[in-house]
Amino acid sequence: MKLTQGQFSFLPDLSDDDIRVQAQYAIDKGWAVSVEWTDDPHPRNTYWEMWGHPMFDNPDAAAVVYEVNECRKAHGGKYIRVIAFDSTPGWESIRMSFIVNRPAEEPGFRVVRQEAEGRVIRYTIESYAVRQPEGARYA
Amino acid sequence: MNNTETEMRPETARPQTVDLAAAYQASGVRDVLDELDRTMIGLGPVKQRIKETAALLLVDKARREMGLAVETPTLHMSFTGNPGTGKTTVALKMADLLHRLGYVRKGHLVTVTRDDLVGQYIGHTAPKTKEALKKAMGGVLFIDEAYYLHRPENERDYGQEAIEILLQVMENNRDDLVVILAGYADRMDRFYSANPGFRSRIAHHIEFPDYTDEELARIAEVMLSEQNYALDDGARSAMAEYIALRRAQPHFANARSIRNALDRARLRQANRLFSTAATPLDAAALSTITEADIRASRVFRGGLDTDRKRAME
Numbered sequence: 001m002k003l004t005q006g007q008f009s010f011l012p013d014l015s016d017d018d019i020r021v022q023a024q025y026a027i028d029k030g031w032a033v034s035v036e037w038t039d040d041p042h043p044r045n046t047y048w049e050m051w052g053h054p055m056f057d058n059p060d061a062a063a064v065v066y067e068v069n070e071c072r073k074a075h076g077g078k079y080i081r082v083i084a085f086d087s088t089p090g091w092e093s094i095r096m097s098f099i100v101n102r103p104a105e106e107p108g109f110r111v112v113r114q115e116a117e118g119r120v121i122r123y124t125i126e127s128y129a130v131r132q133p134e135g136a137r138y139a
Numbered sequence: 140m141n142n143t144e145t146e147m148r149p150e151t152a153r154p155q156t157v158d159l160a161a162a163y164q165a166s167g168v169r170d171v172l173d174e175l176d177r178t179m180i181g182l183g184p185v186k187q188r189i190k191e192t193a194a195l196l197l198v199d200k201a202r203r204e205m206g207l208a209v210e211t212p213t214l215h216m217s218f219t220g221n222p223g224t225g226k227t228t229v230a231l232k233m234a235d236l237l238h239r240l241g242y243v244r245k246g247h248l249v250t251v252t253r254d255d256l257v258g259q260y261i262g263h264t265a266p267k268t269k270e271a272l273k274k275a276m277g278g279v280l281f282i283d284e285a286y287y288l289h290r291p292e293n294e295r296d297y298g299q300e301a302i303e304i305l306l307q308v309m310e311n312n313r314d315d316l317v318v319i320l321a322g323y324a325d326r327m328d329r330f331y332s333a334n335p336g337f338r339s340r341i342a343h344h345i346e347f348p349d350y351t352d353e354e355l356a357r358i359a360e361v362m363l364s365e366q367n368y369a370l371d372d373g374a375r376s377a378m379a380e381y382i383a384l385r386r387a388q389p390h391f392a393n394a395r396s397i398r399n400a401l402d403r404a405r406l407r408q409a410n411r412l413f414s415t416a417a418t419p420l421d422a423a424a425l426s427t428i429t430e431a432d433i434r435a436s437r438v439f440r441g442g443l444d445t446d447r448k449r450a451m452e
Binding site for chain 2: 052055057058059060061062063066067
């Protein structure tokens with residue numbers, strides 16, 4: 001099951017050139033671009049691990065592609081995303097976020113039904129991947 | 140990650156002929172070269188080398204458009220010469236030139252020295268060097284006094300780590316940035332013989348000659364006119380004498396010495412106007428540097444007192 005979070009996630013995987021163009025758009029807008037990775041694909045897992053500092057003063061997106069490739073060397077089998085942070089007053093938030101690397105095998109999510117008082121059923125989703133301990137997921 | 144899309148894209152029609160003169164005009168290279176000729180005094184061999192390099196890059200670009208060449212040529216350069224011979228200024232122009240020819244995307248110049256690349260403790264160097272390299276991507280990285288990176292007397296110096304990262308990025312990210320190493324000629328030669336990797340990765344070695352006395356005099360005039368000052372006739376001959384004397388003294392740094400001398404002359408001129416002139420001053424008086432302003436320099440009395448003492452001992 002292909003994980004669909006952030007932008008462009010219903011499109012085919014982005015090539016390095018695509019990443020460069022998108023990151024350059026963010027840089028030209030004055031947003032700080034950074035690279036993050038995780039092995040917990042739950043949609044509510046907002047804060048991924050940072051790969052280096054956010055790039056506040058790099059005028060060219062080649063640096064972003066370089067860092068993405070460095071991150072792939074260390075965490076090639078996990079999810080890697082590029083985010084762009086807008087620091088202008090009133091925003092101070094993420095403006096762009098897209099996945100640039102995903103595991104070869106994405107097992108997807110299962111639904112867990114919890115029987116509560118009376119006839120209430122509570123639903124939750126859980127990735128099959130997180131059954132393994134952190135660091136041992138996605139082989 | 141995958142380049143299938145670019146590979147599948149249909150081949151665009153390649154031009155059959157190329158008009159070099161038109162490409163020369165359209166790229167704006169001519170403006171940069173003209174500006175270089177106009178604003179930089181002297182430096183004949185440097186200008187010649189830059190013109191040759193521009194011609195090579197223009198032809199290479201045309202060849203690539205016709206599908207004759209595919210590799211990005213090696214553009215890393217080495218500027219050697221004494222202090223104050225215009226290495227940084229020419230590097231700025233070079234960045235502009237490469238940008239107009241389309242070899243770098245942004246054309247900005249990032250100037251760094253050893254301090255910006257080498258860290259102070261283990262594990263500090265690599266992030267620092269990579270940070271500087273990332274900042275320079277899309278432009279030109281200018282490493283001033285590059286030989287300080289290599290400290291042969293200390294084999295555990297972190298400079299070696301910075302050199303290894305530099306070499307790796309210079310090789311793998313040739314499309315993304317151009318590295319220019321600069322420094323004194325003799326020490327750069329020693330640096331290259333200790334790091335053969337650098338010599339083979341640098342295609343263009345450009346030597347900056349010292350300025351002659353006449354060229355320095357012209358530079359002085361240009362520097363002053365840029366700030367709306369002028370020398371009178373007495374000051375002009377005093378300046379010529381000053382240049383000849385200053386060259387013989389220690390720590391002579393070509394155009395930089397001249398700039399400092401002129402800054403001090405302006406200071407003396409301001410003091411003179413303040414203490415002597417009582418009448419209303421016109422613009423000419425405010426912008427003229429006289430012989431007295433130049434002759435008051437310590438250079439005419441044999442340089443700094445400390446240097447003179449050292450010479451006597």
